[in-house]
Amino acid sequence: METLTRLEATIAERRKADPKSSYVAQLSHRGTPVMARKLGEEAVEACVAALSGSREELVGEAADVIFHLMVLLADKGVSLEEVMAELDRREGVSGLDEKASRST
Numbered sequence: 634m635e636t637l638t639r640l641e642a643t644i645a646e647r648r649k650a651d652p653k654s655s656y657v658a659q660l661s662h663r664g665t666p667v668m669a670r671k672l673g674e675e676a677v678e679a680c681v682a683a684l685s686g687s688r689e690e691l692v693g694e695a696a697d698v699i700f701h702l703m704v705l706l707a708d709k710g711v712s713l714e715e716v717m718a719e720l721d722r723r724e725g726v727s728g729l730d731e732k733a734s735r736s737t
């Protein structure tokens with residue numbers, strides 16, 4: 634968690650940096666659709682790594698997914714705290730109950 638909190642702060646800071654020197658600023662400059670597309674691509678790469686890659690490749694792709702998700706969340710003004718609160722809320726609900734309540 635400490636790592637993600639630190640990454641969230643770094644992303645918030647780097648969004649304002651010069652796109653020439655910062656990948657986060659570059660993504661921010663390119664806009665939400667590009668960030669969303671990058672996240673989708675990284676998610677697919679993680680799936681491919683899980684199905685046919687090495688453990689090391691999966692770890693790398695998982696890190697890419699988390700990083701690009703956090704860049705997108707920052708862009709949309711959604712904090713890590715909000716996402717964690719949602720996960721905490723679900724802890725109190727059985728997975729099957731949660732699924733049933735969503736499909737009604």
Ligand SMILES: N=c1c2ncn([C@@H]3O[C@H](COP(=O)(O)OP(=O)(O)OP(=O)(O)O)[C@@H](O)[C@H]3O)c2ncn1[C@@H]1O[C@H](COP(=O)(O)O)[C@@H](O)[C@H]1O
Nearest residue numbers: 640643644647648650654655656657658659671696697700
């Ligand atoms: N965790 C990451 C991280 N993971 C991946 N990447 C970058 O994500 C990019 C993904 O590579 P791709 O090959 O998919 O993308 P590409 O083809 O180069 O570019 P696209 O045109 O597809 O966007 C690479 O340029 C990686 O360097 C990251 N860039 C930055 N961070 C973190 O963000 C912090 C701030 O980075 P800067 O904004 O660059 O200072 C860093 O200190 C890190 O903690």
